[in-house]
Amino acid sequence: MTGATGDIGSALLTRLHASGVGPLRGLTRYASQAAIPEGVEAVEGDFADPASLKPALEGVRSLFLVSRLGPDAELLGAARQTGVEHVVLVSSITAETHPHLGPAAENLAVERSLKESGVDWTVLWPTQFASNTLMWAAAIRTGGTVRAPYQDTALPTVVHPADIASVARVALAEPGHRGRTYALTGPEPVNDRQQAEAIAAALGRKVPFAGIRRQQARAQLVAVFGEAVADALLDVTGGDVHDGLLAVRDTVARVTGGPARPFWQWGTENAAAFR
Ligand SMILES: NC(=O)c1ccc[n+]([C@@H]2O[C@H](COP(=O)([O-])OP(=O)(O)OC[C@H]3O[C@@H](n4cnc5c(N)ncnc54)[C@H](OP(=O)(O)O)[C@@H]3O)[C@@H](O)[C@H]2O)c1
Incomplete structure (x- = not known):
């Protein structure tokens, strides 16, 4: 498992371990910690x-x-040589909805390398993660205002990385999921303002929220991610929304047999990060 200490990876390892699948090996840069x-x-x-x-x-x-x-292509080449039989890849729904954007094009290149590698594959296309709201944590903790563009654009956010982990567990451990691409969303559209309200409800206090213009948000994002990624993020979170991005998919329920978790559940489970 790559990303073994990450949001999806840690939830996936716990699920696989609990279901008796293994032996399991998790990759990290810091094994001792x-x-x-x-x-x-x-x-x-x-x-x-x-x-x-x-x-x-x-x-x-x-x-x-x-x-x-x-370098995913290099890793996939090594995986083929060492006898890996099946790869479950976390790509992004933007590979379908916004293939012209840089990060999506990179994901599509990884998908191509995987499909050409000769190894069996399953591709996961999650939409944006509920855990992205952790970028508001510092402002909320200190009583500040959450500021976001496109605050009224409701997208079917993947509300819980655990849903991605649940789909990945099934794809890894059960037959019938090779050669499939699964687009993953949450159960209902939710906008940024509603996400801030859900966090406020979990905290039991008000969270001030203000809409800002794209240019203001862009200046902050460029400082962290650079121009191309900042523009791509702004497009897929509200600047270039179309039916493909707005559609609620039932994949989580179909693959796992359980409903996708709503955003408020993630907010409740992760309230401590905002206190
Ligand atoms: N956020 C979104 O809205 C969104 C949407 C669609 C797709 N995605 C995709 O989701 C994935 C992120 O998943 P996540 O949220 O579970 O990750 P995460 O919580 O951000 O954790 C990152 C993981 O990557 C590992 N890692 C980072 N750099 C590494 C390196 N140089 N070598 C080895 N391991 C490294 C870290 O391991 P250590 O620190 O332990 O080494 C950690 O386990 C990305 O592929 C992203 O493109 C995200």
Whole structure:
């Protein structure tokens, strides 16, 4: 498992371990400090040092790959050589909805490498994560105002990375999911203002919210991500919304047998991060 200490990876490891699937191996850059569930082998590797990844792949049959941590094509080549049989790849719904944008084009290139590798594959296309609202945590903790553009644009946010993990668990552990691409959304559209309200309800206090213009938001995002990614983020979160991005998909329920979690559930479970 790549991204083993991340939002999706840690939830997935816990689920796989609980269901008796294994042995399991989680990749992290910091094996001695990583919070990897008991019974899971932590192995150290860094995408910035591709040579460190090959030993991590020895003996692996199924690989969970969080895309774009590093040179994915190189990793997939190594995976094929070491005998990996199946890869579950976390790409993004923007590969379908906004293929012209830079990050989406990169994801599509990884998907192509995977499909050409000869290894069985399952591709996950999540929409944006509920956990993205953690970028508001510092403002909310200090009683400040959450500021966001497109505050009234309601998108079917994937409300819980655990839903992505649940779909990945089924794809890895059960038959019938190879050669499939699963677009994953939450159960209902929710806009930024409503997400801030859900966090406020979980905290039991008001969270001030203000809409801002795209240019203001862009200046902040450019400082962190650079121009191309900032523009792409703004387009997929409200600037270039169309039916494909607005559609609620029933994939989580179809694959896992349980309903997709609403945003307020993620807010309630993660309220501590905003206190
Ligand atoms: N956020 C969104 O709205 C959104 C939407 C669609 C798709 N996605 C995709 O979702 C994925 C992110 O998943 P997530 O939220 O579960 O991740 P996350 O919580 O951000 O955690 C990142 C994980 O990547 C690992 N990592 C980072 N750099 C690494 C490196 N150089 N070498 C090895 N491991 C490294 C970290 O491991 P250590 O720190 O332990 O080394 C950690 O486990 C990305 O592929 C992203 O493109 C995100």
